[in-house]
Amino acid sequence: GIQNVExxxxxxxxxxxxxxxxxxxxxxxxxxxDFLPTLLPAYMRNDICLVAGGLAMYEVCRVxxxxxxxxxxxxxxxxxxxxLQKEGAMLTVGWxxxxxxxxxxxxxxxLITDTLRCRKMSDAGKMLVDGRGAxxxxxxxxxxxx
Numbered sequence: 001g002i003q004n005v006e007x008x009x010x011x012x013x014x015x016x017x018x019x020x021x022x023x024x025x026x027x028x029x030x031x032x033x034d035f036l037p038t039l040l041p042a043y044m045r046n047d048i049c050l051v052a053g054g055l056a057m058y059e060v061c062r063v064x065x066x067x068x069x070x071x072x073x074x075x076x077x078x079x080x081x082x083x084l085q086k087e088g089a090m091l092t093v094g095w096x097x098x099x100x101x102x103x104x105x106x107x108x109x110x111l112i113t114d115t116l117r118c119r120k121m122s123d124a125g126k127m128l129v130d131g132r133g134a135x136x137x138x139x140x141x142x143x144x145x146x
Contacts, residue, residue, distance in 0.1 A: 001112070004030070008039060048067065048118070049068075050067065052069075053070070053072050053080070053096070058129050060090065061090065061125030062131045066090070068091045069091070071095060072096055072097075073096070073097050078094060089121060093107055
């Protein structure tokens with residue numbers, strides 16, 4: 001089962017008090033981290049990750065941490081998480097504001113009980129995201145302005 005949980009909260013997260021109240025009855029050790037300059041150390045010291053969407057979906061793929069996406073109702077987050085799931089790089093629950101606690105828990109259970117799936121997910125994520133997208137875009141822009 002789950003032994004330790006780290007929750008990383010961004011600068012716009014306004015529900016820290018409610019989160020900590022909810023975690024007080026947890027049967028595992030937990031801590032809430034916020035205002036981290038980078039998420040890489042948190043990714044590297046954990047076995048699985050839940051992400052709200054956005055650039056974090058690319059980051060977890062690049063470092064190869066098996067993840068569940070809970071996309072927010074903005075931009076293209078649901079579409080991207082669905083594509084990454086089809087490629088075997090992560091799991092998703094669809095739009096986060098429509099997902100139930102049980103749906104999220106079911107996806108987490110899949111990750112903590114299926115080590116082969118996690119290994120395949122890690123490999124798939126690393127194959128899809130090489131971390132060099134910004135360099136490619138810069139090169140394209142340079143070519144266009146040359």
